[in-house]
Amino acid sequence: MRIALLGSGVMGSAVLASIVAADGVAEVVVTDVRAQVARDVAAAHDGGRSDVAVSGTDDNVAAVTGSDVVVLAVKPQHMGDLLAQVGPAVAPGAVVVSIAAGLTCAYLEAALPDGVAVVRVMPNTPATIGQGVAALSAGSAADETHLDLVERLLTRTGLVVRVPEHQQSIVTAISGSGPAYVFHLIDALAEAGTAGGLPRELALRLAAHTVAGSGAYAVESGTHPALLREAVSSPGGTTLAALAVLDERAVRAAYAAAARAAADRADELSASLAAPSGPRA
Incomplete structure (x- = not known):
């Protein structure tokens, strides 16, 4: 071939x-x-x-x-x-x-x-x-x-x-553009680490490996992410304190809205492209 x-x-x-x-x-x-x-x-x-x-x-x-x-x-x-x-x-x-x-x-x-x-x-x-x-x-x-x-x-x-x-279009919004959302998250976590006193290079490594490992775990386990999240969240612990802030600031809704905006933009771009001219055999 x-x-x-x-x-x-x-x-x-x-x-x-x-x-x-x-x-x-x-x-x-x-x-x-x-x-x-x-x-x-x-x-x-x-x-x-x-x-x-x-x-x-x-x-x-x-x-x-x-x-x-x-x-x-x-x-x-x-x-x-x-x-x-x-x-x-x-x-x-x-x-x-x-x-x-x-x-x-x-x-x-x-x-x-x-x-x-x-x-x-x-x-x-x-x-x-x-x-x-x-x-x-x-x-x-x-x-x-x-x-x-x-x-x-x-x-x-x-x-x-x-x-x-x-x-x-929705696939574009989730997996096509999705890496940018993840990189955005890695950058934010690394910034938090640096603000907390970690060396920048170490903060970046921790953030990137945490995201990579969590994604791999989600894929390999086949478990619903809500259950995986609960497994990390001890009653009265640090994780629940962090998740409460994310919920208060509607981060979950923001991700959904961002994906919808990406899908809508993909539809707009597709509609704006004129069909190429040329004879068909």
Whole structure:
């Protein structure tokens, strides 16, 4: 199987690492506007596998031609120009995967030959260390076989789930933007530690590891977070004193409102994007 990865930024590189490790992949062609950057990224992610050829180029059309899977990993504002360039070169039986936020399957399908299977993916930045979340949605011509293929290609990025496309905005709000909320929390806890007299570097380490460990514990235990919270909260203890302040200041409601605002903004951005022009074969 030959795969074209158009875009070698942070998320493109994370996807590349997973693709190279997937079974059945024989060749991966990475592109960037700067050919040397593409070659460097390809060399850094060859996975040491002699059975997978990984190369880099600045020629998007050449990369797409003859590819079984085309992964679009450019920023949303650049997608229209890219699709106009490569759309005619996409084989009718190919699968096109987009990791660009806010772009609907219909937007992509409008610039591709009729019948091309499109799968929309919302990843997040922890995918760069294999601890991310990727939500897949099928376009009008994509079926379970196509979703199975994309899931297999992305499995090394972390958790992969499937959602109807109309749920992509709320997924963006929870897992796409979610790391920023967590980083905000880590920063706040670290600031509290520093204010309490801890060295800044130690406060940051304590905060980051506490959040990472708590998240991992929640995932591994499978226990509802309310029960996990109760297990830490001794009667009349320090944790309940802290939680009382969070409840008094409506922190829980603020997180819910923040996620809703992110989802609404995702809907607005998606609606603002005009469909790319281009003939359909």
